[in-house]
Amino acid sequence: MSEPRAVSLAAQVGELRLANPLLAASGCFGYGLECDPLLPPETFGAVVTKTITPLARAGNPMPRIAETPAGMLNSIGLENVGLAAFLADKLPALAARGVAPVVSIAAGSAEEFAALAGRLAAAPQAIAALELNLSCPNLAPHGANFATDPLAVERVTRAVKDVFPRAPVWAKLSPNVADIGLVARAAEAAGADAVSAINTLVGMDIDLATGRSPFARVTAGLSGPAIFPVALAAVYRVAQSVRIPVVAIGGAASTEMVLKFLAAGASAVQLGTALYIDPGLPARVLAELADALRARGCADLKPLRAQWLEASR
Amino acid sequence: MSPDPRGARTPSPTPLAAVWRRARVTRCAPDGALYWDLRVEAEGLPAGTPGQFSLLAPAAPGAWDPLLPRPLSLLDAGAGWQRFLFKVVGRGTAQLAALRAGDRVGLLGPLGRAFGGLERDAEAAGEIVLVGGGVGIPPLHFLARRLSAAGRPCRALFGFNREAEIPRALLAALDVADAAGTEPATRPAAELCTLDGSAGVRGNPVARLVETLGDGPLAIKACGPAPMLAALRAAARAGDALELSLEERMACGVGVCRGCVVPVVDGAGGWRYAAICREGPVFDAASLAASAAAIALEPGHE
Numbered sequence: 354m355s356e357p358r359a360v361s362l363a364a365q366v367g368e369l370r371l372a373n374p375l376l377a378a379s380g381c382f383g384y385g386l387e388c389d390p391l392l393p394p395e396t397f398g399a400v401v402t403k404t405i406t407p408l409a410r411a412g413n414p415m416p417r418i419a420e421t422p423a424g425m426l427n428s429i430g431l432e433n434v435g436l437a438a439f440l441a442d443k444l445p446a447l448a449a450r451g452v453a454p455v456v457s458i459a460a461g462s463a464e465e466f467a468a469l470a471g472r473l474a475a476a477p478q479a480i481a482a483l484e485l486n487l488s489c490p491n492l493a494p495h496g497a498n499f500a501t502d503p504l505a506v507e508r509v510t511r512a513v514k515d516v517f518p519r520a521p522v523w524a525k526l527s528p529n530v531a532d533i534g535l536v537a538r539a540a541e542a543a544g545a546d547a548v549s550a551i552n553t554l555v556g557m558d559i560d561l562a563t564g565r566s567p568f569a570r571v572t573a574g575l576s577g578p579a580i581f582p583v584a585l586a587a588v589y590r591v592a593q594s595v596r597i598p599v600v601a602i603g604g605a606a607s608t609e610m611v612l613k614f615l616a617a618g619a620s621a622v623q624l625g626t627a628l629y630i631d632p633g634l635p636a637r638v639l640a641e642l643a644d645a646l647r648a649r650g651c652a653d654l655k656p657l658r659a660q661w662l663e664a665s666r
Numbered sequence: 667m668s669p670d671p672r673g674a675r676t677p678s679p680t681p682l683a684a685v686w687r688r689a690r691v692t693r694c695a696p697d698g699a700l701y702w703d704l705r706v707e708a709e710g711l712p713a714g715t716p717g718q719f720s721l722l723a724p725a726a727p728g729a730w731d732p733l734l735p736r737p738l739s740l741l742d743a744g745a746g747w748q749r750f751l752f753k754v755v756g757r758g759t760a761q762l763a764a765l766r767a768g769d770r771v772g773l774l775g776p777l778g779r780a781f782g783g784l785e786r787d788a789e790a791a792g793e794i795v796l797v798g799g800g801v802g803i804p805p806l807h808f809l810a811r812r813l814s815a816a817g818r819p820c821r822a823l824f825g826f827n828r829e830a831e832i833p834r835a836l837l838a839a840l841d842v843a844d845a846a847g848t849e850p851a852t853r854p855a856a857e858l859c860t861l862d863g864s865a866g867v868r869g870n871p872v873a874r875l876v877e878t879l880g881d882g883p884l885a886i887k888a889c890g891p892a893p894m895l896a897a898l899r900a901a902a903r904a905g906d907a908l909e910l911s912l913e914e915r916m917a918c919g920v921g922v923c924r925g926c927v928v929p930v931v932d933g934a935g936g937w938r939y940a941a942i943c944r945e946g947p948v949f950d951a952a953s954l955a956a957s958a959a960a961i962a963l964e965p966g967h968e
Contacts, residue, residue: 383922387944391682391774391920403922411939418917418925423730425917432924432939578730607728629918630723630733632686632774 360646361653362639364398366598366620367521367546369482371398374615374642374654375635378602378625379404379457379484379525380429384443386450392628394452396635398621402443404457404486407465409435416567419558424579424604425626426556428568431459436472444478453479455523459486463505467512474517482520485513485545488527488552500527500552503539510543521546523600526591528580529555533587534594541595549600549623551587554580577626580604585617592618606634608641615658682920683712684720689773692747694765697833700753701801702763704738707747712776714743715784716809717889717911717948720750720775721919724761727772732758737916737943739889740776741804741835742811748775751804751833777919778947781809781887781909784816792883792907794820797871797898799890800827805911806889807836810854822856823874825890829865832858872897883907887948899951908951914942921945929955 364374377385377394379401385394394400412432419426434443439456447454456473460466470483487509488500499505510524524540526533528551537548553574560567584603592599601619605611606627614622627634642654651657687708697703704722714720721735736758742749754763765771783794794813798806803824813820822840826832840856858866859874867874872894875886888898889911902908914926921944930940930953937955940946 381918381923387922388682388920391684391686412924412927415927416915417927418734418915418923420732420734423733425733427917427923427925429924432927577733579733606730626733626917629923630725630730630735631727631772 358647358652360643360651362642362646364621364654366482366523366600369399369521371621373398373639374619374621375611375638376401376455376600376621376623377628377635378623379455379486381625381628384434384439385447385452385454388628388632392632392635394447394450394454396639397624399455399481400447400452401455401457401484401623402439402447403433404431404459405433405436405439405469406431406459407436407469409433409438414569419567419573421556421558421575421577421579424556424575424577425629426558426568426573426575427553428570428573430570436469440472440476444476444480448478453481455482455484456480457484457486457525463509463512466509467516470513470517470522474519480520482523482546483513483517484523484525484549485509486525486552488525488529498527498529500525500536501530503536506536507539507543510540510545514544523547523549525549525552525602526587527552528583528587528603532590534590537591537595537599541597545597547598547600547620548591548595549602550591551580551584551603554583576604578604578606578610581606581610585613588614588619589617606630608638608645611638611642612645615654620658684775684777684920685710685712686772686774687711688770689748691765691767691769691771693767694763694769696763697751697835699830701751701831701833701835702754702759703741703833703835704750704752704762704765705747706749706771706773708773709746711746711748711773713745714740714748714776715780716740716812717780717805718743718776718778719805719947720748720773720777721916722750722762723772724758732761734758734917735772735774735919736762737777737913737919738762739802739805739808739911739947741808743776743808748773751801751807751835753801774919778943779945779949781805781911781948783818783885783887783909784809784812792885792905793880794818794885794887795875796820796822796824797875797886797888797890797894798822799825799871799894800831802888802890802894802911802913803836806887807839809887810856811839814854820854822854823859823871824856825859825861825869825871825874825894826865828860828862832860832865870894870897872901876901879903885909887911889913902951909948910951910954911948912942912946914947916943919943931955 413430556575581604601614927939
C-alpha cells in the first residue's frame with residue numbers, strides 16, 4: 354500500500370504565510386493561551402486575540418448570551434484587559450510561546466485607533482497582523498459602527514496604516530450594511546492589506562414573560578452556523594469587489610463550510626462560535642481538508658482555490 | 667454575611683485539565699419525578715472532583731440545534747467515567763434525557779473550580795455543613811461521599827419541594843435521617859427537608875440550618891437556587907466560611923467567551939467580572955461582590 358500523498362495546507366493572506374488556513378476568531382479564543390492544552394494556539398494558522406481597547410473594559414452586565422436555532426446571541430460588550438495589560442502580560446506570554454498573533458483592536462475614533470496601533474507598532478514582540486474591529490455591535494453610543502460608513506472605514510484604515518508599517522492591517526467588516534463590497538473597496542483604497550468578513554449580525558431576543566429583551570443593550574450580535582449563508586454571500590461579494598485577500602468569518606462549523614468559504618474567494622477562514630460546540634473541530638477540519646486535497650489530486654490549496662475562483666467568475 | 671477573608675480562596679483561573687470526547691452513554695434513566703441519571707464513559711477522561719462540571723452537547727454532530735452544550739454538575743466521577751443527575755428544564759436537557767445506553771454524546775470536562783476542604787487539615791476549624799436545594803444537590807452529594815470517605819464527617823441539609831421529586835439515586839448512598847438499615851460509618855448522613863412536609867422536615871434547608879445553629883464556626887458549602895444562596899449569605903455568621911456554587915448559562919466553559927460572569931471583589935476594594943465557568947462555579951462568598959444589581963451598565967466607550 355502506498356503512502357498517502359503529502360499535501361500542504363499552508364495558506365497565504367497577502368504577504369502573511371500561515372501554516373494552515375484556519376484562524377481562531379477574535380473574542381472566541383481569549384488572548385490565545387486560555388484554552389491550552391485543550392486547544393493549543395499552534396493548532397491554528399494564526400490566532401486573532403480578543404479585541405483590545407485603549408482602556409480596560411468590564412463589558413456588559415449579565416445576561417450576556419442567548420441561544421437561537423443553530424446560533425448564539427452575545428452581548429459581551431468588548432470586555433478586555435486594555436492596551437497596557439495586553440502589552441505587559443498577554444503579548445509577552447504569546448511571544449514566549451512562539452506565537453505571533455493577529456491583534457484585534459477597537460476604539461472610538463480614527464485618532465484613537467491610530468494611537469492604539471502606534472503603541473502596538475512599538476511593541477518588541479512579533480505581531481502577525483492587526484485586525485481593525487470596525488463594527489462591534491456592542492459598543493455604545495450608537496455601536497461605534499464605523500463599518501457602516503465607507504468614509505469612516507477609509508479614515509480609520511488610513512490612520513492606522515500611517516502608523517503601523519510593521520505588519521499587515523486587516524479591516525474587519527460588518528454584514529449590517531446595504532453593500533459590503535462598497536465598504537471593502539473603501540478599506541482597500543485606504544491601504545488595507547486584507548479584509549475580514551464578517552462580524553456578527555445584529556440580532557435580538559424577547560423574554561415573553563417581561564416583554565423585553567434580556568440584554569441591557571437590547572440588541573446583540575448573532576453568530577454560529579445560522580449566519581453561515583449570510584457570511585458566505587458577503588465573502589463572495591467582497592472577493593468580487595477587491596483585489597486584496599479576504600479572510601472569512603461567520604458560522605463555519607465543518608470542513609464543508611470551510612471549503613465553501615475558500616471557494617467563495619477567502620484566503621483563510623476564522624473559526625469562532627464553533628469552537629464552543631466542538632473544541633475538536635480545528636484538528637478534524639485540518640485532517641479532512643488534507644483528505645479533500647488528496648481526493649482532488651492537489652498538493653496544496655492553491656490550485657483548488659484557483660479552480661473555484663475561475664468557476665465563480 | 668460579613669465578608670470574612672480568613673482562609674477565603676481568591677478566585678483565579680484554574681489550570682485547564684478538561685478533555686473533549688465523544689463519550690459513550692452507559693445509562694440514562696429517569697429518577698424521581700424530575701431528574702435523570704446519566705452515566706458516561708470516555709477514554710482519557712480525567713477524574714473530576716466535587717463541584718466541578720462538564721459541558722454536554724445535546725445535538726448530534728452537525729445538527730447545531732440546540733447549539734450550545736449544557737453544563738451539568740458531577741454527581742460522581744472517576745478516571746474515564748462521570749455520572750450526572752440533571753433536571754429537564756428545556757430543549758437541551760430534554761435531548762440529553764433522550765440519550766440511551768450506547769449513544770455518544772459530546773463532552774468537555776471536567777471543568778471549573780471544585781469545593782475546597784477535601785484536603786485534610788484544609789479547614790481545621792468548624793463543622794462542615796452542606797446546604798443544597800433541588801438540582802443543586804448532586805455536587806454536594808458527591809462532596810458528602812468524598813468527605814465521608816476521607817474521614818471528615820459533615821452534616822448535609824438537602825431541600826426538595828415534595829417527596830415525589832426526590833431521586834432515589836441520592837437516597838441510596840446516604841444515611842438519610844428517616845431511612846433504616848444504613849451504615850453511618852461509610853455513608854454520610856443527610857437530613858431532608860421538603861417544602862410541603864411530605865418527607866423529612868417541613869421547610870427549607872436554610873431555615874433548618876438557622877434553627878439548629880450552635881456556637882462554633884461552620885464551613886458551609888452550598889449549591890441551589892439563587893434565592894436560597896442569598897438567604898444563606900444573609901444567615902451565615904462572621905466566623906463561618908461559606909462557599910457557594912453558582913449556576914449560569916454558559917457557552918465555552920473555559921473562560922474565553924465571557925458569557926457567564928459574576929462580579930467579584932478585587933484587591934483594591936473595587937470589583938471585576940470573573941467567569942463562573944473558569945474561576946468558579948464554586949466561589950468563596952467573601953470574594954463575591956455584594957450585589958450584581960449594584961453594578962450599572964458600563965458607560966459609553968472610554
